[in-house]
Amino acid sequence: MKNDIASYIATVGRDARESSRIIGSASSASKSEALKQIAAAVDGARAAIRDENAKDMAAAEHNGIDQPLIDRLLLNDKGIDQMIEGILQVDALKDPVGEMSDFSYRPTGIQIGKMRVPLGVIAMIYESRPNVTVDAASLSLKSGNACILRGGSEAFHSNQAIAACVTQGLVAADLPATTVQLLNTTDRAAVGELLKMHEYVDVIVPRGGKGLIERISSESRIPVIKHLDGICHVYIDADANPEMAISIAFNSKVEKLAVCNALETLLIHADVAQNVLVPLGAQLSDAGIELRGCERAQGIAPMNPATEADWGEEYLGPILSIRVVDDMAQAIAHINEYGSQHTDVIVTENYTKSRAFIAQVDSASVMVNASTQFADGFEYGLGAEVGISTDKIHARGPVGLEGLTSQKYVVFGHGEIRHR
Amino acid sequence: MKNDIASYIATVGRDARESSRIIGSASSASKSEALKQIAAAVDGARAAIRDENAKDMAAAEHNGIDQPLIDRLLLNDKGIDQMIEGILQVDALKDPVGEMSDFSYRPTGIQIGKMRVPLGVIAMIYESRPNVTVDAASLSLKSGNACILRGGSEAFHSNQAIAACVTQGLVAADLPATTVQLLNTTDRAAVGELLKMHEYVDVIVPRGGKGLIERISSESRIPVIKHLDGICHVYIDADANPEMAISIAFNSKVEKLAVCNALETLLIHADVAQNVLVPLGAQLSDAGIELRGCERAQGIAPMNPATEADWGEEYLGPILSIRVVDDMAQAIAHINEYGSQHTDVIVTENYTKSRAFIAQVDSASVMVNASTQFADGFEYGLGAEVGISTDKIHARGPVGLEGLTSQKYVVFGHGEIRHR
Numbered sequence: 001m002k003n004d005i006a007s008y009i010a011t012v013g014r015d016a017r018e019s020s021r022i023i024g025s026a027s028s029a030s031k032s033e034a035l036k037q038i039a040a041a042v043d044g045a046r047a048a049i050r051d052e053n054a055k056d057m058a059a060a061e062h063n064g065i066d067q068p069l070i071d072r073l074l075l076n077d078k079g080i081d082q083m084i085e086g087i088l089q090v091d092a093l094k095d096p097v098g099e100m101s102d103f104s105y106r107p108t109g110i111q112i113g114k115m116r117v118p119l120g121v122i123a124m125i126y127e128s129r130p131n132v133t134v135d136a137a138s139l140s141l142k143s144g145n146a147c148i149l150r151g152g153s154e155a156f157h158s159n160q161a162i163a164a165c166v167t168q169g170l171v172a173a174d175l176p177a178t179t180v181q182l183l184n185t186t187d188r189a190a191v192g193e194l195l196k197m198h199e200y201v202d203v204i205v206p207r208g209g210k211g212l213i214e215r216i217s218s219e220s221r222i223p224v225i226k227h228l229d230g231i232c233h234v235y236i237d238a239d240a241n242p243e244m245a246i247s248i249a250f251n252s253k254v255e256k257l258a259v260c261n262a263l264e265t266l267l268i269h270a271d272v273a274q275n276v277l278v279p280l281g282a283q284l285s286d287a288g289i290e291l292r293g294c295e296r297a298q299g300i301a302p303m304n305p306a307t308e309a310d311w312g313e314e315y316l317g318p319i320l321s322i323r324v325v326d327d328m329a330q331a332i333a334h335i336n337e338y339g340s341q342h343t344d345v346i347v348t349e350n351y352t353k354s355r356a357f358i359a360q361v362d363s364a365s366v367m368v369n370a371s372t373q374f375a376d377g378f379e380y381g382l383g384a385e386v387g388i389s390t391d392k393i394h395a396r397g398p399v400g401l402e403g404l405t406s407q408k409y410v411v412f413g414h415g416e417i418r419h420r
Numbered sequence: 421m422k423n424d425i426a427s428y429i430a431t432v433g434r435d436a437r438e439s440s441r442i443i444g445s446a447s448s449a450s451k452s453e454a455l456k457q458i459a460a461a462v463d464g465a466r467a468a469i470r471d472e473n474a475k476d477m478a479a480a481e482h483n484g485i486d487q488p489l490i491d492r493l494l495l496n497d498k499g500i501d502q503m504i505e506g507i508l509q510v511d512a513l514k515d516p517v518g519e520m521s522d523f524s525y526r527p528t529g530i531q532i533g534k535m536r537v538p539l540g541v542i543a544m545i546y547e548s549r550p551n552v553t554v555d556a557a558s559l560s561l562k563s564g565n566a567c568i569l570r571g572g573s574e575a576f577h578s579n580q581a582i583a584a585c586v587t588q589g590l591v592a593a594d595l596p597a598t599t600v601q602l603l604n605t606t607d608r609a610a611v612g613e614l615l616k617m618h619e620y621v622d623v624i625v626p627r628g629g630k631g632l633i634e635r636i637s638s639e640s641r642i643p644v645i646k647h648l649d650g651i652c653h654v655y656i657d658a659d660a661n662p663e664m665a666i667s668i669a670f671n672s673k674v675e676k677l678a679v680c681n682a683l684e685t686l687l688i689h690a691d692v693a694q695n696v697l698v699p700l701g702a703q704l705s706d707a708g709i710e711l712r713g714c715e716r717a718q719g720i721a722p723m724n725p726a727t728e729a730d731w732g733e734e735y736l737g738p739i740l741s742i743r744v745v746d747d748m749a750q751a752i753a754h755i756n757e758y759g760s761q762h763t764d765v766i767v768t769e770n771y772t773k774s775r776a777f778i779a780q781v782d783s784a785s786v787m788v789n790a791s792t793q794f795a796d797g798f799e800y801g802l803g804a805e806v807g808i809s810t811d812k813i814h815a816r817g818p819v820g821l822e823g824l825t826s827q828k829y830v831v832f833g834h835g836e837i838r839h840r
Contacts (some may be wrong), residue, residue, distance in 0.1 A: 021756065025779050098779060110790050112800050113670070115778065119812050167421045202812050218641065223813045244835040253838035336441065358535065358830055359445050359518065370530050370833025378531050379838070380829065381524070392539050392622050393643045394814040409800065409817045410778055413790025415664040417671035418799070 005185065009193035012148055013200030015178035019147035023120045023179045028095040030173055031142055038169030039084045042134070045079055045165050052161035053130070054136040060154055068258065072129045072252055075158055083134045083162070090138040093383045096401045099405045100410065109416045114407040117146035120202035122404060123194050124386065125150045125216060130158035135384050136179045136205075143404040146179050148194065148201065153186035153207070156384045160184070195220040205399070221255035226400060227341035227387045229314045230260030232372040236276055236358070237329040237348035238269040244369060245272075246280045252345065252372040254287050258316045260388060261343050261375040265311060265321045267331045271299050272297065273324045277301045281322075289318045295306040296324035311338040319337045328353055332360050340364060343375040343397075343416040364390060364397035423603065429613035432568055433620030436541045440566035443599045448515040453512040453560055456777060457591030459504045462554070465585050466500055473550070480574055490679065492549045495578055503582070504552045506753060506804055510558040513803045515565040516821045520594045520830065529836045538564035540622035540822060543614050545570045545636060547628035550578035555804050556625075557586045557600045563824040566599050568614065568621065572628070573606035580604075585629065586673055590759035604637035614753040615640040625819070627807045645819060647807045649734045649760035650680030652792040655751040655777070656696055657768035659690040665767040666700045672706050672765065672792040678736045681763050681795040685731060685741045687751045690716065693744045697721045700744075709738045716744035731758040745834075746771055752780050759783060761810055762819075763795040784810060784817035 053075040103113030124136045140147035153158040190335035204224045206216040236245040252263035281301030291303035310321040343365040346357040354368045365375045377385025382400025395403035473495040506832035523533030543823045544556045560567035571579040613822030624644045626636040658664040672683035710758040711723035730741040766777040774788045797805025800818030815823035
């Protein structure tokens with residue numbers, strides 16, 4: 001059985017590598033045709049997708065899975081509409097492959113510049129939401145990569161039905177069916193095999209809980225583009241517009257709770273803490289948010305005490321920790337120490353402080369006067385994302401088409417040779 | 421002893437992380453001042469550097485180390501001049517940190533773009549050449565990173581003398597002395613400890629033999645920017661200018677033999693094989709190069725037979741393998757199969773084939789009508805390089821200042837909140 005899986009995964013890997021050579025130099029028109037055909041195939045398979053999804057839903061309910069997970073699993077007609085819309089949005093993006101830039105002549109006479117190229121083969125390992133199957137397939141196809149998808153067991157039937165549409169679309173556009181391969185097993189051993197195949201897989205993108213991602217990063221011999229915590233901060237500066245500060249902090253926390261770009265710790269300058277925290281605390285409490293504050297914050301609005309552990313916690317739920325700081329330097333030090341380098345915001349009207357905050361906060365997204373909840377690929381104009389990277393090399397923040405490519409050097413010569 | 425090393429490396433790591441926050445937002449002027457002070461310190465310490473180098477040279481001779489290695493170890497006045505020149509060249513480069521690009525408004529009103537930022541802490545593990553100490557220190561300083569350097573035992577005294585100048589320059593410029601730290605031990609256990617410190621080290625750059633690099637990539641839990649083989653190809657197309665083809669192939673092989681950008685396998689279109697290979701083979705043989713060819717090549721010029729193993733061999737010496745191919749597709753397939761994705765060249769006058777070769781050869785540097793020997797950071801105008809990456813994510817090809825940085829997202833808002 002173990003051997004069967006190893007040989008199955010090796011075949012998948014070889015096929016992916018082979019397809020990557022074809023999709024990597026496929027024309028924009030042919031990739032666009034494939035995306036349109038995939039969208040049409042999904043549209044034509046609505047009944048089959050709903051039927052297969054119903055099997056997953058029944059199994060989930062039978063297994064007593066949590067309601068939020070069951071909600072994320074559901075694919076109704078609206079969900080299918082959104083998948084189709086997503087594919088067509090990716091199709092409408094500019095093809096990143098082959099983009100040439102920064103060409104200039106060197107004293108030797110050669111002209112040197114860069115060309116954007118696909119990474120090759122992307123393996124994506126993800127959990128329950130079946131729409132990730134279509135997002136990952138569309139983005140990797142558009143960026144000229146082959147991909148290997150390993151979805152979660154809860155969405156097994158839904159994912160297989162969606163992948164069948166992807167294959168159908170690829171074949172209709174005369175591209176290799178193995179450009180996108182969904183594994184036909186949810187055996188964990190398959191993931192172990194994938195992580196070893198450095199000759200066939202160029203990058204691993206895990207998407208799911210922290211346990212999954214930590215396991216993959218520690219096991220993998222292949223580079224991983226990973227997303228760990230989203231411990232996001234809003235710092236309300238002494239020079240903030242109080243109304244704007246309250247609106248941004250409230251929206252950053254409340255607009256959606258269980259997302260990585262939700263606010264987890266609010267930092268407030270002591271000079272405005274009273275003025276801001278009294279109304280904001282009341283609004284948040286009314287919205288059902290539990291507040292946990294430092295001593296000074298507790299003296300201003302009703303809240304529970306925060307412990308040291310709160311500053312490093314990603315609640316992903318209706319809890320907010322609050323700390324009053326003496327100045328911006330203390331806020332930045334707090335963010336760089338306890339944050340997860342995901343998304344951090346300053347609210348201020350002060351030019352100099354806005355510049356310093358941007359330069360000194362070492363996070364994938366740094367914002368002035370905007371809600372943390374904007375930190376995603378769609379809001380940034382990337383069209384869609386395969387995830388949000390909290391790594392520092394290759395790609396930081398939302399990873400869209402460009403994050404699935406890299407740049408090679410191209411040299412145009414006229415017969416130049418080198419004299420050392 | 422093992423514990424001593426672990427605690428020493430942990431201290432080095434913590435200090436590096438702390439310094440990285442300061443150097444990461446240091447002004448261009450202060451980084452420039454440090455580079456000038458380092459250059460001055462090296463200039464002032466010529467005698468001490470030569471004395472320490474003499475100790476390494478004596479030990480190397482005593483240990484019967486190979487002549488090429490001894491040559492690379494030597495630091496005479498000319499070598500010291502080159503180090504100083506290298507520091508001043510890095511100083512003259514544009515500061516990459518803080519570069520802001522691609523800002524545009526989104527329909528929500530936020531303006532989004534990117535800012536170039538240092539990676540944080542770079543650990544560099546390298547072998548005999550002591551000038552790498554100064555190159556790595558200058559590049560990481562200029563790019564706003566702290567660095568931890570672990571040089572080879574053969575160059576221990578030379579490296580310590582150079583590092584003392586670096587520290588002196590940093591202190592003179594009021595920057596933390598621990599911005600650049602050379603380990604005071606060459607114990608291999610220190611490398612093992614470094615590779616585990618993911619909270620303090622953001623990227624590892626190994627530079628040296630294949631054994632060293634493979635060990636580091638397989639042990640490291642931290643992203644590695646690595647350089648493996650340089651199996652470089654020149655493909656001489658049917659539409660090549662024969663004189664240019666001969667000149668480029670000869671220079672690519674002979675200009676310098678033991679370098680990663682030297683030609684290892686020559687591919688020639690059958691239509692021009694006779695015309696090109698007769699004179700080129702004679703020139704190469706006269707230059708002392710052993711030729712190993714496929715059957716067809718053996719029929720054209722005097723040479724030994726090549727075996728399958730030759731196509732995957734990085735000779736780094738006076739041997740060249742030669743294969744006659746039927747068309748460009750076969751040449752590209754050969755390169756993608758046997759090459760190391762380092763540097764590959766087509767010689768052709770044909771526009772369509774030049775475009776196809778560039779698009780389809782999946783290597784860090786792809787060239788038309790130029791010598792493979794141009795593939796380095798200095799020739800590409802990067803000023804210097806910490807190495808040449810054969811990886812596909814983050815950085816491909818010569819890694820200079822930009823390869824030691826990444827980009828974060830910056831959002832400028834006006835109080836925008838998100839409505840989902």
